[in-house]
Amino acid sequence: MRPLEGIRVLEVAMYGFVPSAGAVLADWGADVIKVEHAVTGDPQRGLRQTGTLRVEGDPNPNIEHANRGKRSLGLDMARPEGKEVLLDLVRRADVFLTSFLPGARRRLGIDVDDIRAVKPRIIYARGSALGPRGPEAERGGYDMTAFWARGSSAASATPPGVEGMVSPPAPAYGDTISGTNLAGGIAAALLRRERTGEPSVVDVSLLGSGVWAMGHAVALSLRLGQPFVAPALGAHGSPTNPLSGVYPTADGRYLAFVMLQPAKFWADVCHHIGHPELADDPRFGTAELIAAHTEEAVKILRAVLATRTLAEWTERFATLSGPWAPIQDSLQVGDDAQIRANEYLLPAGELELAASPVQFDVTAPPLGPAPEFAAQTEEILRELGLDWTRIIELKEAGAVT
Incomplete structure (x- = not known):
């Protein structure tokens, strides 16, 4: 049994951030x-x-x-009939999750x-761009703006002399990190409600998550009065440690x-x-x-490490006591035996x-595919006790898909 089985979450959200929190909760x-x-939609x-x-085509990552793992309901909340359905769902829910x-x-x-x-005891969870307080609380944003920039x-990932900024390494990078934070906050709020009966309003923002992700560097900067600056492109890494940096291999790959x-x-x-x-x-x-x-040490190590391929060094370094890693791209992680052994990649439909990164009892969460748009509308309405006559009326009124 997964830890959140029996918990009902009503997600009124779009794009990547808050829905990724819902995905983690579904995984759980x-x-x-x-x-x-x-x-x-x-x-x-x-x-x-x-x-x-x-x-092109579906499924669309x-x-x-x-x-993944959710059910989809097509609903027009602006119509009175749609709002009535929404509130019926609220009465059955443990968590109301929104990005609006x-x-x-x-x-x-x-x-x-x-x-x-x-529903007085519902957990109300909000994901925002810039937080619930302050002069910009009403503004929206994306992970590129609020989390990354x-x-x-x-600024900390962009080396000196590079015009503009280095972009996030992947789509929804800050969204996914922030969504995991929000899912953890919701889980803590559910525990608090279980212990005390008191519901919480849970807030996580892209900006707050971005500051948290940079927390170590921010603490150093505020202590020393200096910004954290990325090393120049192509630089080894640490200026005082040859065993903390990046080295090329014979096949054009890199290890760290x-x-x-x-x-x-x-x-x-x-x-x-x-x-x-x-x-x-x-x-x-x-x-x-x-x-x-x-x-001098870096020069020696670069010359030696450039004589063999990454695969050859991987075999040799299997018994190396110090931490090291191959530098992998988003396709190469699929061939990583350690990733596969821990089921950090899993099938979800096609x-x-x-x-999601948390495992319980050394077990990976089973993943289901994402729902097609409005695929479970009738199923969900029937669970609310609506008969087919009423469902047809709601469709004719444009309240549901």
Whole structure:
């Protein structure tokens, strides 16, 4: 049994951020009903081009990633009949999850007080761009603006001398991270309600998640009065540690060493690269000497590591005691045996999707495909007790799809 089985979530949200929270809750066993506009659905369904990649036909990963395992209801909340259906669903729900801006929530009558008037103990969860307080609380935004640019990731990832900014590494990058934060907050609110009977209003913003993701660097910057600056393109990495940086291999791939105690691992690295004599080289005898001779050590390691392919080094480094990793792209992760062993990629219908990162009892969550638009409308209405005559009336009125 998954930990949230029996929990009902009503999701009134679009695009990537808040729906990804619903996807995590569905992975954890919740019954998530995704409310989509009766005519247009979630605009994310129309997204085909993301960066250099374009998807034709279905299934579309641009909708599947953040919506797997849910049920879809096509509903026009602006119509009285549609609003009545929504409130019936609220009465059955444990969580109301929304990405709508404050003005839209007030206009549609789905703000905290409106929903609590129908279900006083419901968890009300909001995902926003810039947070629920302050002069910009009413403004919207996307992960590119609020998480990446404003939260300081963009400036910190962009090396000096590079015009503009480095873009996020993937579509919905900040959305997915923020959605996981929101799902965790909802789970904590459910526990609090279980213990105390008190419901919570849960807020997570893209901006707050962006600041949290950069929290270590922000703390350093505020302490020292200096921004965190990315190394120049092509730079090794640490200026005082040859075992913390990036090295090219013979086949044009790269590997990264991150051994923060170089004196501890230096001899082992030397033996694994086939140059045990370097372990006794007086230039590298202590941490202080290694730091002083980092440039020389980097030059040596670059020359040696460039003589073999990444696959060859992977085999040799299987017994290396210090942390290292191959630098992989989003296609290469599919061939990673460790990722497969832990089921971090799982089948969901016709696709493979990244599993949400939390596992319970060393078990990966089963993933279901995302619903087609409004695919469960009739099923959900029947669960509310509506007969076919009433369902047909709602369809004729344009209240449901």
